Amino acid sequence: MTFFKFLSRPAALWLAALYCLPGAVAAQGAEGPAFGLIVGYRDGANELSREETDRGPWADGRERAQAVWQRAAQRSRERTQQLATDTGVKVKSVGEAGRSALMRFERVLKGAELEDAMRRVRLHPDVAWVEPDVLLKRQQTKEPNDSIYLSSQWHLKTSGPGAAAAMNLPAGWFRTTGSNVVVAVVDSGILAHPDLPIGLPRLLPGYDFVDDDVYANDGSRRDNDPTDPGDWVSQADKTSDSARFGSCDVADSSWHGTFIAGQIAALTDQPSAQGVAGINWAARILPVRVAGKCGAFLSDLVDGVRWAAGLPVTDVPTNNFPARVINLSFGGSASCSSTPLYQQMVDDVTNANALLVVAGGNNDGPVTRPADCVGVMAVGAVRRDGAKAWYSSFGSQITLSAPGGSNLDSPAVDHLIRSTDNPGLTTAISYTGMSDLNAYGYKQGTSFSAPQAAGVASLMLDINPHLTPAALIDRMKKAARPWSSVTPGVLTACGPAGAEACRCTDATCGAGLLDAAASVQLATGPAAIITPIGTVTPGTAITLNGLASVALTGSSIATHQWTQVSGPTVAITNASTAVAGASLPSSPATYVFRLTVTDDFLPTARTGSDTVTVVAAYPVTSGGGGGSTSVFWGLALWAWVLAVCWQQRRTRRLT
Structure with a gap:
């Protein structure tokens, strides 16, 4: 007994x-x-x-x-x-x-x-x-009272006839209207708009990274004031300083960053019922100014993105509010593979646990950097009926697509994106006494489809703050509405460059249409979190560590499962445990491993997954070109070669 x-x-x-x-x-x-x-x-x-x-x-x-x-x-x-x-x-x-x-x-x-x-x-x-045993309510939605949301923000509403590309925010808002997730807007700076948060806790102290006082247009170089002074370029600029402005287009000030900040986090559902609705009603905006007259220097952009993620930048104060989501609506014409710079930036901010959301590009052709970098969320633009917008770049690197507006459809105001703006053609005009007609503007472009995804990602992080950048991308792709669910008026499938408006496929416009409600729903469940590995020497025995994986409150991780996604096939030891291992061959190669975790949620368990990339490569040595090297450098090189040989012999003995 x-x-x-x-x-x-x-x-x-x-x-x-x-x-x-x-x-x-x-x-x-x-x-x-x-x-x-x-x-x-x-x-x-x-x-x-x-x-x-x-x-x-x-x-x-x-x-x-x-x-x-x-x-x-x-x-x-x-x-x-x-x-x-x-x-x-x-x-x-x-x-x-x-x-x-x-x-x-x-x-x-x-x-x-x-x-x-x-x-x-x-x-x-x-x-x-x-x-x-609880009362089940009918499927509900939550909609804000903002006057312009009710009249003009078709892209945020429930998808249906006449607005197939709408993102289903009302059903997503029923689950969460957001929290104080930090979203960085790396752009042209920001204005003190009456429909944007003012000061702490929601408008965070940002930074101005424009390091040329002429292009900066504010009389100074880098400083702690991210206010947008205007980025207009006049014919007088081109005439008087052709060296600097000769290749620039004559244009009025864009107020680009202010428009994007409003898309993500405009004051929403306020007693005044004023203006537009933001996607995340409580997000904290981190304004990072990298662009001035004529655009953004690559060096300023890279430093601004890194700083937004909380990474150090020389001679710049520490960012005490690292962003979990970074919106970048600037890009170049080269490919990401042309130099390591862009990919290094993406890798660095991703390893800092920040999701980099980028505009897919407005060239109606192949995707270029940073949208073709590995690890970013590249967002294409669709028009109201779900067809690819005439300007949007396309290709296999696009993650998914979101409304970006189209001025070729009539009336244009019913097909564009509306957000916080300023009517000033050069410098900003005071908002005091200004009507909504002038305080809010209409724009189109992948610059404005990207913030839609950034805002939805921030809602997901409110539900599950443990989601990694890769997990956010994976779940948003799974939540995307398939292209087969829309029947746009344009029936020609997107093909070579110059296709203009066309019918999207997974190969041209990403996994589907951004769906906020489904994305927020998929944010629940466990998050697979893998310790980064990066670059190792060929022949190395690596450790796949998923111990940091977590489940939502009330559940626990029940199972772990490691699999290999790509690269030369290797045997994974202890593949069903949190910590696994693999011995890599002695030849250079790139490997991708996936960890899938399952929780003990009842009655149906939930899963989450993430991947880790391992690059097995020998260090690159510079060659040619003259210059002197010291004897110590040569000795160090030989020491490294001997160490690699010893490591390979040791690995062979152990295997």
Whole structure:
């Protein structure tokens, strides 16, 4: 006779609970108020699932089945009543919910009381799962009161006839309207617009990275003032200083950064019902100015993106508010592979746990940097009916597409993107007494499809802050509405450069149309987090470390599974554990490994995955060109060669 036999059943259950691991007893997160519990019994303990033979004089099969069910239900109720007694849960009555048992509370429970009742029932050895019996409401949405949202922001609303590309924000907002996730706008700076947050905590202290006082147009070089002074270029500029402005287009000030900041985080659902709605109603905006007259220097852009992620930049104060999402709507005409600079920037900010969202480009042709860099979320632009916008670049590097507007459709104001703006042609005009007609503008471009994705990513991070950049990209791609779900007026499939408006495919416009509601829904569940590896010497034995992976509150990680995605095939040791390993061949190559984690959420477990890239390569040595090298450099090189040889021999002995 065991010790437990000397205890009452309730006492035995409570003592057993002390020995249970947290992952074994984690219950489904309770949403109150609950009127009872629905209980699933383990196999063999559920009378309602057993097959029985009945030989009674019944008129037909239905009457026989009813009689069998009635007897099984009675036994199930007796078991459930005993379960309530054993666990100390006070019930008014017991019954059935389908083929599961139902415990009706004496009074409505919520919060800690409900969680406690669920935990006690879940600990019973006969119970497989438990969930609260709550009122299910009809599918709801949440829409803000902003006047321009109601009249003009078609792209944020529920998709349907006339707006197939709309992003379904109302259903997403029903789950979350956002939180204080930091989103960096790396752009032309920002204005103090009445529909944008003012000061802390929502408008963070940014920085001006424009390092040329002429192009900066504010009389100074780098400083801590990211205000946009205007980026106009006049014919006089071109005439008087052709060396600097000869290749620039004559243009009015764009107020580009202010427009994008409003898309992401305009003041929303305020008592004044003013202006436009932002995607994240509580996001913190980090303004990072990198562009002045005629555009942005590459060096300023790279420093600004790095600083936005919290990485150090020489002679610039530390950024105390690292961004989780960085929006970059500037790009060049070269490919990412032409030099290491862009890819290094992307790798650095990604390893700093910041998602870099970039504009796909407006060249109606192949994608260029940074949109073709590995690890970015490159966003293409579609028009209202879901066709590729006439200007949008396209290709396999596009992650997904979002509304970017199209001025070729009539009336244009019903097909463009509207956000915070300024009517000043050069310097900004005061907003005091200004009407909405002038304080808000219309624009088009992938510059304005990218912030749609950045805003949705910030909503996902509110639900699950553990999501890595790769996990955000993966889940947003899975949530995207497939191209087959829209039938745009343009029926010609996107093909070579110059296709203009065309019918999108996965190969040309990404995984589909950005869907905010589905993306936010997929943010739930565990997050696979892998320790970065980077570049190693060929022949190295690597460690695949997923110990940092986490589940949402109330659940635990139940399983880990490592697989190889690409590269020469290698054997993965301990592939079903959090920490696995692999021995790489001695030849240079690039490998990608995936970790999939599953939680213990009931009744249906949830999964999350992420990948890690490992580059096996020898260090590159410079050659040719003259110049002197010291004897110490030569000795160091030979020492390195000998070390590599020794490592390879050692690896061969071990394998």
